[in-house]
Amino acid sequence: GENVEQHPSTLSVQEGDSAVIKCTYSDSASNYFPWYKQELGKRPQLIIDIRSNVGEKKDQRIAVTLNKTAKHFSLHITETQPEDSAVYFCAASNTGNQFYFGTGTSLTVIP
């Protein structure tokens, strides 16, 4: 099956700085890559996603890049704010049939 690796496991940044989280996947058939934000004790919330026919997608302060050849994708958060503090998960999916998650990154934005 698919194996998704995520780095770093913890990340601390000063408010206003950028944060980057990277993921790699193993299954070349994966074609959908969502990113989720999970606050403590709550459900994961989809924040951005990208499909394999696109190399980059941006939504305000959040962007995702995908390199299909290298099988890696990254989440970029610019102008970080304290409310961005949470655990972020990347995932890889093959047309929505199965979702495999990375190990998560605990992001702390220091005011």
Place this chain on the structure above:
Amino acid sequence: GAVVSQHPSRVICKSGTSVKIECRSLDFQATTMFWYRQFPKQSLMLMATSNEGSKATYEQGVEKDKFLINHASLTLSTLTVTSAHPEDSSFYICSASTGGRTEAFFGQGTRLTVV
């Protein structure tokens, strides 16, 4: 976005008893539902994938006789933890997707504590 409701949000049961967790898609038809287990400060581990009207596909290492999954309708899937033991204590989350969309939407999770 689509709404997925999971019930109960918290349950405490005695060792040896069975617990049923429900996952409902409220405003869309979920052709596929996923069940995950999440340990504290860890990622979501996919346990099984269920398609409406067919048997669930379990991930390697997940006991199908212990974690019974039923997806009897397009809006409801259930996970039954049979003969629960303390090591089954965990956070269980479902998610659902439709045939027309690849996004998966999550339920709020169920905190299971086996005493």
